[in-house]
Amino acid sequence: MVDKGFARERYVDRPVLMPVEPIRAVDNAILTRQRVILDQYQTLLRLRDEMQALQQTYLSATHPVEDSPDLVRVITDRDEISALSVELCLSAQHDVASLETGRFTRPPDPRSARRPPAEVLERGVRFRNIYTRAALEVTGAQDMLRTSLDAGWQCRVCPELPMKMVLVDERAALLPLGPTGMEGALLVRAPVITAAFRTYFELLWNRSVSMDGKPSRFPPEQDQVLRLVLTGMTDTAIARHLGISERTVRRHVGALLEIFGASNRVTLAVAAVRDGWVD
Secondary structure, eight states, X not given: OTTTTSEEEEESSSEEEEEOOHHHHHHHHHHHHHHHHHHHHHHHHHHHHHHHHHHHHHHTSSSOGGGOTTTEEEEOOHHHHHHHHHHHHHTOSSEEEEEEOOOOSSOOOGGGSOOOOHHHHHTTOEEEEEEEHHHHSSTTHHXXXXXXXXXXXXXXXXXXXXXXXXXXXXXXXXXXXXXXSTTOEEEEOOHHHHHHHHHHHHHHHHTXXXXXXXXXXXXXXXXXXXXHHHTTOOHHHHHHHHTOOHHHHHHHXXXXXXHHTXXXXXXXXXXXXXXXXXX
């Protein structure tokens, strides 16, 4: 309790544990969370610098990339990219990780959601996907998310993502050459780089909000509102995503503020994470 900032020790004749004032406890919780986020941010910056140095090393190597197809390969044929994506998933042994930036040119069609192969799921392979917040703010996102969850994906949401990515175990990574992925893709099999991508993904996964809809003490719709509030979505965006009115969203938010004894969304988020009601 002392380390978390919710209590303090007072020394008179003997040590006594004293509670900290509620507002001071909230301030301490926010500062603790900020320090964690800062540490993660610094780690991400270090990983980015390491990846940039590795990229320069490979680009300046004596042999061009085309001479090392097992390490890095540029693919521009869309059919080949699609076939390779399926092949990688089928060969997965432990984990398929994906980043989805949500740069849709049209509303997503739930029928186009990627479905993990049944034989791969039976092997115990875990399929995880992180959406950017923008991906949930487009029309049809709720149906797409539900289809993905029903198909076997574990889904989380992060406020911002720099790129799309598919990472299979620590053996291969498939990345788009441009924002939309239409320009082609880069297949990376270099162990050092794929390990860096794995570390990067896990950091993002740990700081993202789960959308899996696990059992909660709240009604389902209220639970969904809470999770979307934690992603930073506005009332308008939440209403559009869930297909409900903004008035209903505000009512749920007001009820959640009262339940957690919070005065605003920031303290609501701190309280929800602190009390373990969301991941």
